[in-house]
Amino acid sequence: MTDQGRAWMTDDYAALATTAAAVLAVEASPHVDRWREQHHMDREFWLRLGELGLLCCGVPAQWGGGGGTVVHDYVVLDALVRAGISPASMQVHNVVVPHxxxxxxxxxxxxxxxxxxxxxxxxxxxxMTEPDTGSDVQAIRTRARRDGDSYVISGAKTFITNGSVADVIIVAATTDPALRGRGIGLFVVETAQCQGFSVDRVLKKLGQHESDTAELSFDEVRVAAANRLGExxxxxxxxxxxxxxxxxxVAVTATAAIERAVELAxxxxxxxHAFGKPLIAQQHVKFELAECATHARVARVFLDSCIAKLLAGELDETTVSMAKWWFAELEGQVVDRCLQLFGGYGYMDEFPIARLYAAARAQRIYGGSSEIMKEVIGRTLVDPARGATA
Known part of the structure; x- marks a missing residue:
């Protein structure tokens, strides 16, 4: 993570970025190919990151975390991308679940x-995601039935990152389907010796092979009412x-991938060399890289603005929806253009640019698809006085 012109990049964040890069070069990069074959990272790697303070950096120290902000976790994710590792597992573990x-x-x-x-x-x-529901979270069917001091959960989930290796799973389930969104609850399932819980299969993805993505089943899984989050x-x-x-x-990891792609290309x-001289001597190549480098610079400025707003508590839904949509789309475009400069080598999985290309495609889908993001943004542009209808 470069720190040019960043008001939010304090010495603390910069030191963490340096540490994360050094640790990943030793503890992760040599093992990536094996992790991609087995579709998950080794348990020893998770324990090593925990030992070195690179997990749950934004969790308060009193609860065992690093005592920082979510931006500390962003810094670690940025380092993962630059080390050639899919950050999906860490995104969920470091940011989503603990927060x-x-x-x-x-x-x-x-x-x-x-x-x-x-x-x-x-x-x-x-x-959260189910076979018959994607962006329509209110339509989930997994049921949580109250039974005394427990809830009994039944249903199926799909596309679950860390699903096959997770010890703690936050499950979204409905206590009353008729209430749609007002009937949904969040329940923490501890998978060890959990009767009725099963991993149906680990899914084969286009990219991001270092992280597992699984289908899960909950067949009359009983959890204590004390495992419900909130009301x-x-x-x-x-x-x-x-x-x-x-x-x-998505904006954080997309920006890191864009900058990494430009660097590699x-x-x-x-x-x-081609035709007796370096590729960079070709005007078309220079122009392609000039455009991609400019996109990377603009992306970094937009991301820095979003991070500053987040730290100030001023990041609104519209702005973050714009960021999620725009960064995901830009990542795909820039990585594709950079891959083209590699010719046939760019299509080989052993080349980092090919892995960036495959990983980028999912960014437009998870966390709210590009279409959903544009719908969210578009709603803010409708003039109520004109009586526009959907």
Missing amino acids: YITSYGTDEQKRRWLPRMAAGDAIGALA EGAGFAMLMGQLPAERLL TRYANER
């Missing part, structure tokens, strides 16, 4: 789960409340 628990959990719940997550001893996942029926509001920080994850264009 639900810190925001909505009781002190007892925080004591139970957060220190283990920060240590890498418990991996987190969020089970019954408040789950949808909680899900919506966490979206700004979660959607900004520029280096290759200077080293590779």
